[in-house]
Amino acid sequence: MNKNAYSSLSTLCIEILLLLLFCMSSASAYPVKVNDMKMATNIGLAVEYIEDSASAYTLEDIIKLNNSNQFKTSSKVPLNFGYSPNTYWLCFSVMGDTYSESGWVLDLPYAPLDYVTFYIPDGKGDYKELKGGDRIDRRAKQLNLAHPAFILGNQLLAYQQYYIKVSSSGSINMPLFLWTGAAFTEHLDRSKLAIGILFGILFALMLYNLFLYISTRDNDFLICNLLILAYSFVQGGYFGISTQYLWPDMIWWANKSLVVFASFTFLSIAFYTNSFLKLKENSTFLYKAMLGFMVFYIVLSIASLFIDYRLASIIIALVAILLLITVFIGGMVVYARGYKPARFFLLAWTFFLLGMVLLLLKLLGILPHVFITEHSVQLGFAINAVLLSFALADRVNILRKEKDKAQQEALEHLEESQLAKSKFLADTERLVEKRTIELEGANKRLAELASIDVLTGLSNRRIFNEAMDKEFQRAKRARNELALIILDIDYFKNYNDSYGHLRGDDCLRELAGIFRSTLSRATDTLARYGGEEFAIILCDTNLEGAVKVAESIRQAVEDAYIPHNKSDLGYVTVSCGVTSVIPMMHDRIEDFINNADSALYDAKSAGRNCVKYKQVINR
Numbered sequence: 001m002n003k004n005a006y007s008s009l010s011t012l013c014i015e016i017l018l019l020l021l022f023c024m025s026s027a028s029a030y031p032v033k034v035n036d037m038k039m040a041t042n043i044g045l046a047v048e049y050i051e052d053s054a055s056a057y058t059l060e061d062i063i064k065l066n067n068s069n070q071f072k073t074s075s076k077v078p079l080n081f082g083y084s085p086n087t088y089w090l091c092f093s094v095m096g097d098t099y100s101e102s103g104w105v106l107d108l109p110y111a112p113l114d115y116v117t118f119y120i121p122d123g124k125g126d127y128k129e130l131k132g133g134d135r136i137d138r139r140a141k142q143l144n145l146a147h148p149a150f151i152l153g154n155q156l157l158a159y160q161q162y163y164i165k166v167s168s169s170g171s172i173n174m175p176l177f178l179w180t181g182a183a184f185t186e187h188l189d190r191s192k193l194a195i196g197i198l199f200g201i202l203f204a205l206m207l208y209n210l211f212l213y214i215s216t217r218d219n220d221f222l223i224c225n226l227l228i229l230a231y232s233f234v235q236g237g238y239f240g241i242s243t244q245y246l247w248p249d250m251i252w253w254a255n256k257s258l259v260v261f262a263s264f265t266f267l268s269i270a271f272y273t274n275s276f277l278k279l280k281e282n283s284t285f286l287y288k289a290m291l292g293f294m295v296f297y298i299v300l301s302i303a304s305l306f307i308d309y310r311l312a313s314i315i316i317a318l319v320a321i322l323l324l325i326t327v328f329i330g331g332m333v334v335y336a337r338g339y340k341p342a343r344f345f346l347l348a349w350t351f352f353l354l355g356m357v358l359l360l361l362k363l364l365g366i367l368p369h370v371f372i373t374e375h376s377v378q379l380g381f382a383i384n385a386v387l388l389s390f391a392l393a394d395r396v397n398i399l400r401k402e403k404d405k406a407q408q409e410a411l412e413h414l415e416e417s418q419l420a421k422s423k424f425l426a427d428t429e430r431l432v433e434k435r436t437i438e439l440e441g442a443n444k445r446l447a448e449l450a451s452i453d454v455l456t457g458l459s460n461r462r463i464f465n466e467a468m469d470k471e472f473q474r475a476k477r478a479r480n481e482l483a484l485i486i487l488d489i490d491y492f493k494n495y496n497d498s499y500g501h502l503r504g505d506d507c508l509r510e511l512a513g514i515f516r517s518t519l520s521r522a523t524d525t526l527a528r529y530g531g532e533e534f535a536i537i538l539c540d541t542n543l544e545g546a547v548k549v550a551e552s553i554r555q556a557v558e559d560a561y562i563p564h565n566k567s568d569l570g571y572v573t574v575s576c577g578v579t580s581v582i583p584m585m586h587d588r589i590e591d592f593i594n595n596a597d598s599a600l601y602d603a604k605s606a607g608r609n610c611v612k613y614k615q616v617i618n619r
Contacts, residue, residue, distance in 0.1 A: 030045070030046055030470060031046060031092075031093040031094055031095040031158075031159060031473070032046040032092060032093070032094045032095070032096075032178060033094075033095055033096040034094050034095075034096045034097065034098060034104075034156065034178060035096050035097040036097055036099065036100045036101070036180055039179070039180075039183045039187075040107075040177045040178065040179050040183060040184075040187065041177065041178040041179075042175075042176070042177055043092050043176045043177065043178050044074060044079065044175070044176055045074065046092045046093070047074045047079060047090050047091070047092050047174075047176060048066075048071035048072060048073055048074060048090070048091050048092070049071060049072055049074060049079060049088055049089060049090045049091075050062070050065055050066075050070055050071045050072065050088070050089050051086050051087075051088055052086060052087040052088065052089060053086045053087075055086070055087040055167065057087075057089065059119055059127060059163065062089045062091075062163060063161070063163075066091055066161060066477075067477060067478070069478065071089075071091060079172075079173075079174040079176075080171075080172070080173050080174070081172040081173075081174075082171055082172065083170065083171055083172075083310050083313060083314055084172055085169075085310065086167070087165065087166070087167040088165075088166050088167070088172065088174075089163060089164070089165050090163070090164040090165075090166070090174065090176075091161045091162065091163050091164070092161070092162055092176075093158075093159050093160060093161055093162065094156045094157075094158055094159075094160075094162075094178075095158050095159060095469075096158070098155060098156035098157070098158050099154060099155050099156075100154055100180045100181065101154065102154075102180050102181035102182035102183075103151060103152070103153060103154050103180070103181035104151075104152040104153065104154070104156055104178060104179070104180060104181065105149055105150065105151055105152065105178075105179045105180075105181055105184040106118065106149065106150045106152055106162075106176070106177075106178055106179075107147075107149045107176075107177040107178075107179055107184060107187075108132070108147060108148040108149065108174065108175065108176060109147050109175050109177070109191075110147060110148075110173045110174070110175055111134060111146050111147040111237075112134060112168065112170045112171070112237070112258065113132075113133050113134065113147075113148060113166060113168045113170075113172070113173075113174075114133050114134060114135040114167060114168040114169055114170070115131075115133045115135055115136065115165075115166065115167050115168065116131070116132040116133045116136075116148040116164065116165070116166050117129060117130070117131050117132075117164070117165040117166075118130045118131075118132070118148075118150045118162070118163075118164050118165075119162065119163040119164070119165070120150075120152060120153075120162060121157050121160040121161065121162065123157050123160065127163070130142050130150045132147075132148030132149070132150065133148055133168070145188075146241055149184075151181075159473055159476075164176075169308065169309035169310045169313075170258075170309060170310060170313055171313070195241070198235070198378055198382065199232060199235075201382055201386075202228050202231070202232050202382070205228055205386065206225045206228050206229065209221040209222075209224050209225045209228075210225060213225075219275070220272065220275050220276055223268065223271055223272045223275055223276075224272060226268045226271075227265065227268035227269060227272055230261055230264040230265040230267075230268050231265050231268075233257070233261040233264075234258065234261045234262050234265050235378065237257050237258035237261060256304060256305055256309065259304040259309060259312045259313055259316060260301050260304055260305065262316050262320075263297045263298075263300045263301035263304060263316060264297070264301055266293070266297050266316070266319070266320055266323055267293075267294055267297035267298060267301065269323065269324075269327060270290045270293040270294045270297065270323060270327075271290075271294060273290055273327050273330060273331075274287060274290040274291070274294075276341070276345060277330055277331065277334045277339065277342060277345065278334075278339070279330060279334070282333075282334045282337055282339060283330065283333055283334065283337075286326070286329075286330045286333065289326055290326075290330075293319070293323050293326070296319065297319075300312070300315065300316065300319075321357065324349070324352070324353045324357070325353070327349055327353075328346070328349050328350070328353050331345045331346040331349060332346060343415065344387050347387055347418070348383070348386075348387030351379075351380045351383040351387070352380045352383075353380075354376070354380055355376035355378075355379060355380020358376040397411075451463045453527070453528040455505055455508055455509065455528075456508055456509055456512035456528050457509075457512065458512050458515075458516070458526055458527055458528045458534070459525060459526065459527040459528070460527060460528060461527065461528070461529060461530060463525075463527055464525065464527035464529065464535055464537070467525040467527075467537055468484075468525075468537055468589055468593070469589065471525075471537055471539055472583055472589050472592065474539075475539075475582070475583050476583045476584070476585060476587070479582060480539070480540050480582065481540065481541065481542050481543075481580055481581070481582045482537070482538070482539060482540075482541070482580065482581060482582075482583065482592075483537075483538040483541040483542065483543065483545070483546035483578065483579070483580035484535065484536070484537055484538070484546075484578070484579055484580070484592065484593065484595075484596045485535065485536040485538065485546060485549065485550045485553075485576055485577070485578050485596065486529060486533060486534070486535050486576070486577045486593075486596040486597060486599075486600045487515070487533065487534045487535070487536070487550070487553065487574045487575070487576050487577075487600075488532060488533050488574065488575050488576075488577075488600055488604070489507075489508075489511065489532040489533075489572065489573075489574055490567060490572070490573045490574060490575055490604075490608040490609060491564065491566055491567050491608075492504070492507075492531075492532040494564075494566035494567070495507060495564055495566060495567075495572070497566070498564075498565055498566045507562060507572065508532070510560070510562065511534075511557060511562075511572070511574070512528070512534070514553070514556050514557055514560055515534060515536070515553055517556075518549075518552055518553045518556050519536065519549070521538075521539075523539050523540075524536060524537065524538055524539070525537040535596075536549070541580065542580055543578065543579075543580040543613060543615045546578045546579075546580055546613070547578050547611055547613050550576040550578050550611045550613075551576075551611050553574065553576065554573070554574055554575075554576055554609065554610070554611055557572060557573060557574045558571070558573055558609070560572070569609065573608060573609035574609070575600060575603035575604050575608045575609060575610060575611075575612075576599075576600065576603060576610075576611040576612070577596045577597060577598065577599030577600025577601070577602070577603055577611075577612055577613070577614075578596065578599055578611060578612070578613035578614075579592065579595035579596040579599055579613060579614045579615060579616065580613075580615055580616075581595075581615070581616040587616075591616075592616070595614045595616060596614075598614055599612045599613050599614045600612070602614075
């Protein structure tokens with residue numbers, strides 16, 4: 001099938017689920033700040049990407065495209081491209097304490113990815129290539145894990161670009177975490193424990209259903225076990241456990257098994273629904289609909305061995321949503337007609353339907369890859385399987401003791417308890433959500449206050465340092481010129497001594513307004529550097545342009561004619577130090593700022609109320 005057909009199917013998926021779509025806020029990429037004390041660093045916000053629709057780019061091509069700013073900033077955390085046939089290139093860089101005694105590990109905890117290639121810079125212009133993915137022979141992988149993970153060594157290269165190439169016939173989800181080696185080992189142990197608990201619950205439920213089948217000879221218990229078994233294989237493929245332990249060298253089957261067992265899972269759901277709800281007696285239309293679903297999934301389970309994995313996955317996702325909705329509607333119809341065992345059935349499928357829809361929307365790239373969408377189907381199915389087993393047992397009890405008043409009262413009390421519990425949980429969830437929103441608002445306000453100089457309303461020294469680091473590194477990559485102006489208010493200590501600190505504060509605020517009104521570009525960064533010093537970062541500006549900006553500010557302050565009886569001129573003036581540079585790889589931010597400070601010192605020495613400059617010329 002051609003790419004247009006894939007695109008049409010993906011569009012159809014999105015249109016069917018359009019009412020569930022919500023917007024994600026965008027984020028700007030920046031180097032990942034790491035340190036050896038962190039357990040894990042989510043680097044999603046630091047990732048940029050580019051789409052390779054023809055799968056033709058080489059690493060050299062990608063480096064050139066990155067240097068020319070062709071990469072896009074990630075807008076989802078983590079990146080989720082849905083069922084895309086294209087290849088994607090990702091890049092990120094790091095800063096901070098980049099050495100770890102236990103080493104560093106890049107973790108991509110999404111096992112169904114087919115091909116992942118990781119390019120690690122060596123600091124000399126070359127890159128080391130590592131491969132991962134479920135279609136890569138385990139002997140060619142650096143780590144024999146269920147999902148892609150790569151060892152980066154003890155020392156990360158700060159401000160160097162790390163590249164990732166990924167393609168997959170399934171959904172392309174890219175959760176990215178940077179771990180220390182010791183923390184990653186602990187994380188693997190915890191993950192294995194959590195997965196073990198999940199499969200332990202499923203196995204216990206199968207034993208429970210088997211025991212009830214032996215006791216009652218009700219075939220629905222065996223059908224329920226078939227459903228749990230098929231789902232267990234789906235989860236084994238999703239987590240990469242089947243590939244790692246059951247068929248490690250059968251790459252073709254490892255890729256196909258996920259859609260095959262998914263088809264068997266939905267086949268079991270249709271079979272179980274038909275049998276449990278007795279649709280043949282209670283609803284002829286729904287009975288025929290379920291038979292249609294059963295035939296469809298039998299055919300698809302066989303066809304999925306031969307057709308494209310991506311196409312099979314999209315078809316399963318589309319029909320699964322329709323099936324689950326039909327199952328839920330069937331439960332409501334049958335329960336409304338007086339079939340009491342359907343009540344547990346409805347409650348069970350409410351949890352599973354919600355979990356499955358969230359997962360399918362995530363795989364289609366509509367919802368983000370967060371905890372609730374990543375694990376919703378496991379939680380939903382675990383609750384569903386427990387309640388389905390209870391539903392079967394409840395049906396047996398109702399049929400055996402339908403006229404027993406005491407049993408009926410016990411069941412009514414149990415139902416009331418469940419409703420009260422659901423209401424309590426719903427009220428608690430609403431309260432938690434309300435408090436969470438209030439906390440997020442408070443954190444946002446604190447973050448805004450932490451970035452602003454309270455007196456002048458300008459950016460503070462912390463924001464200046466972050467902006468300087470970002471623009472300096474960007475200028476290095478793009479080979480653009482960067483300029484810096486440092487301004488100092490002349491004789492400001494004398495001004496405070498003469499007029500008092502309150503008048504001094506008023507003077508600072510007035511000057512801040514003059515500086516702000518003089519600058520015309522939104523990309524320029526104006527900050528209070530400290531005390532009576534201010535700093536301006538000018539992107540893509542040469543020395544001549546920066547000197548003109550500094551002179552216009554100096555003239556604007558002089559024209560404001562703010563009285564100053566301790567100044568030789570009788571009014572407030574400023575001195576400006578200007579510098580510019582096209583930074584090379586060996587250049588340091590500290591030297592750049594020191595040049596501006598030195599120029600400011602020259603301006604002071606020259607009698608103040610003037611502009612002096614120094615330019616660094618790299619050779």
